[in-house]
Amino acid sequence: MNKSCIKEHRTVGMKVAMYFVFGLTVIFTIGGNLVVIISISHFKQLHSPNNFLVLSLATIDFLLGLIVLPFSMVRIVETCWYLGSFFCRLHTSIDILLCTASIFHLCFIALDRYYAVCEPLHYANKISIRVSCVFITIGWILPALYSFGIIYTKSNDKGLEDVAAILSCEGGCLLIFNKLWALLDAVTFFVPCFAMIGIYAHIFSVARNQARMIQIMENRIFSVDDSKKKTQQNREHKAAKTLGIVMGVFLICWVPYFTDTMIDVYLNFATPSVVFDGLIWLGYVNSTFNPLIYALFYPWFRKALKLIITCKIFHRNSSRIKLLSE
Secondary structure, eight states: OTTBOOOOOOOHHHHHHHHHHHHHHHHHHHHHHHHHHHHHHHOGGGOSHHHHHHHHHHHHHHHIIIIIHHHHHHHHHHSSOOSHHHHHHHHHHHHHHHHHHHHHHHHHHHHHHHHHHHOHHHHHHHSOHHHHHHHHHHHHHHHHHHHHHHHHTTGGGTTOHHHHHHHOOBTOOOOOOOHHHHHHHHHHHHHHHHHHHHHHHHHHHHHHHHHHHHHHHTTSOOOHHHHHHHHHHHHHHHHHHHHHHHHHHHHHHHHHHHHHHHHHGGGTSOSOHHHHHHHHHHHHHHHHHHHHHHHHHOHHHHHHHHHHHTTGGGSTTGGGOOOSOO
16 A cells, blocks of 8 residues: 555564564563562562562563563564554553653662662661652653653654654554654663662662671671671662662663664664664563563572462462561
């Protein structure tokens, strides 16, 4: 038909291979983050301000795997969008919402770790369950206003109507940013990221100094309270390290995409579609990596996974099982 997008020819073998790889990514993203959601929701010992933020972040990654990735998978394999312009806008809005919400949540998690490690005596007063819920609410509402506002007001391509008419076609789902919104989109990503890098750099500096102090004090006789305090401090340091790795993986996965979108508008959208799709999926894979990081560094995640797989969470009082050592 007129103005129909050009469908690239792919062999059956190539399509099967692509569906297999992307399908595994979708399954691991949904399954891994679902384990995190069930674990923190079910086990009462994991009900802490920090873990509620991790729970909300896992919910973001879970929804990305459930709502965004399957449709993006079909589009990239078939090289066509079959679901119409209405769902294209909705899908794009949800995609931007979840990505932006991830940035907000990582910022709040960094603040939580800052107070836990750098100001442990004030942590309970500064970061409570209520404060954590406020962070989560902000981390969902502001990205929703930003993503749906920019897409449904069509502010992103204002001034580029002629370019959009040339690039758009029937059976396509295209998102382009004008120079103003490309810059703003980059700012909403890079400014929080630089802030998080500064916070974690300070956290690790303080943690290193605290480790030296612990080493010095190990030559003395510890009371029971001192031993518990040391265990708690080590746990906070490990949590900060793990979440710092989560942030680092997030940057590795998403920096190439946001750098490209910021530069591409000044190059008259010269990025090949294959490269652009690859950068998007590199960002998507970040949601797959997060549960794997938890599995590697959080013993409670591995214990919870074992209890879930063996269906022991359905036993009476299973929510009171201790996953963390005292």
